[in-house]
Amino acid sequence: MLITLESVDKIYNSGAINEVAALREIDLTVAEGEMVCLQGPSGSGKTTLLSVIGCIFSPTSGRATIGGRRISRLPDHFLTRYRRELIGFIFQNYNMLGHLSVLENITLPLLPLGISPGRREKMADALLDKLAIGHRKHFIADQLSGGELQRAAIARALINNPPIIVADEPTAHLDGKLALEIIDLLAEQKADGRTLILSSHDPAVSGHPRVDRVVALRDGRISSQVSAG
C-alpha cells in the first residue's frame, strides 16, 4: 500500500481547556493510483486528516507511512524534503501569494531545488498550457478569478511531479460547471499514475466516476468507507 494510517490520533492543545480531538483512531489505507474522496460535515476532521497525509502535521499518536517510510515520526528536515518530493497540496483557500504573479507562485516549490529560472519557467509553461491558463502567466494572483486561481493552485501542486496529490475542498468556491472542470482536471492526474486524496462536501465530486472510494468522517472517526462502482 502506498499510504497507510494506523490508529492515528490528532489532538490540538492536548491537556488544555481548549483541547480538541480532531482525529481518533484513524485506520486508512490508500493504494497507489487510487482516488479517494473524504466526506463529512464541517469539523469532522477532513482537513486534519489531509494535513497528516500531506506531511504538514504529525499525528499525536499512531503511525502514518507513505511508501513504507514512517512519515509520522520523521525529523523535520526529512519531512520537509519528502513533502516536497512526494506531495502536491491544493489548499481550500488556494494559499497563493497575492502580490506575486501566477508564474512566480507556481514555480515557488522549485526554488529550493536550485533549478535555473529559465528551466523553472519552461516547466511552468508546460503546466500552464495544459491547464489552460497560460495567458494569465504574468498576472498578479490577486487579479485572477476563482477558477483561474484553482487551476494555478493545481499547477503549483503538480510542478514538482509528485506521486500524491492532496486536495482540500478543491471546488469549495466554484460554481457547478467550474467545479466539474476542476474535478475532471484532477481526475486526469489519476490517469497519469498519481494517487489522489481529496475532501469535499459536493456530491458531484464524491460521485465522480473516477473516484474509487468515498470515506465518510464524523467527529474525527471514519464512519464508513464505500467503494465506488
Next chain:
Amino acid sequence: MFLGGGAVRTAFRVIRYWDAGADSTRQIQLENETWLSAVLVQYGLTIQMVSLLLLVLAADGFSRILVGAMCATGAFLANPYGIPALLVRIFGLFFYGFWIVVHRLDLQSEQMPLTRFKFYYLLLLIPYILADTLLLLLYLGSLQPDIITSCCGVVFSGLAGEGRNLVGPVPALHLMVFYYGFAGLLFFASRRQLQRIGRNISRSEVLGNMCFALAWLIFFLFSLLVVTAVISSYIYAMPAHRCPFDILLWEYYSVGYPIYFFLIAAAFCGMSAGVIAPVAALPGMAGPVAGYRRAAIKLSLYMMVLFLLVISWFPAVYLAFGGEW
C-alpha cells in the same frame, strides 16, 4: 551550564521512556522534546568551547595586575585552581565537540539511532561542565593581586638545567627529529584510514580506529610540548623565553592563534574520525559516518600540514639566516 541543565530532565526522560519503535503520544512528544533540548545543548556547548579563548585572553589581562606574572602563565599559576581550570577547559573542547559531532550525525538518519546515546553522554558531560564552571569560579574568586606568582621564564626553563624542566635531558634536536617522525607516521596512517573508510567494521577495525584516535591525542599533547619547549623560543628569538601564551600577543604577530587553531582542529578531527567509526554499524549511519570521517580526516591532514608549516617556519628562518627574520 544553564542550557545543559535544562536538557538533564529530557535526558532522564529519554533514558527511562525512549522506545524508537513505539508510536505512542509519549514517544512522539519525547522526540519533539529531544529536538529542542539537543539544539539548546549544541549552542551551550559551542559557547563553552569558544569560552576557552576568552579564558586565556582574560588570564593575559589579569597578568598585568598580578605581582610576578608577566603573561597568562603567571596568571594561571596565581592560585591552585588556574591550571586545572585551563586543562579542564582544553580537554572539554574535545568532549563537547564530540557531543556535537554525535548530534549532527544523529540528525542525518531518519531513525535517529544515536539519540539515547547522546543523552547518556550528556549526563556524563554535565558533571564535567559543573567541574569546569566550579574550577573557573574558584580560580577567579581566589585571585589575589598581592600574592607573588611565577612567570613563564621560571616555569618553562631550559631543556636541561634549572627550573621546571619539561622534557628532562633530551636534546632539542633529538626531540624534534622524533616529533617530525611521529607526525610523518601519523600523516601516512591518516591517509591509510581514508582508504579504508566504508569497509565493514570488524573487531580489529574498531581497535585500529581507537589506536588511530589515540595517536592523534598523543600528537596533540606532543605538539603542545614541542611548541612550548622548543618552538616558542624561536618565535620570541630568546633562548630563555619559553611560554605557550605569549605567542598569542600582537607583538609576536599573534601567531599563537593560527598555531593553536590548526593544532586543535587537526587533533579534534583526527580523534573524532577514529572514535566515531563504530557508529557506522547502526541503522542509517553507514553513509553519514563515512562522509564525516572522510571530511574529518582530510581536514585533519590539511590542518596538520598548516600547523607544521607554521611552527617550522621560525626555526627554519633561524637556521637559514642565523637570526630573526
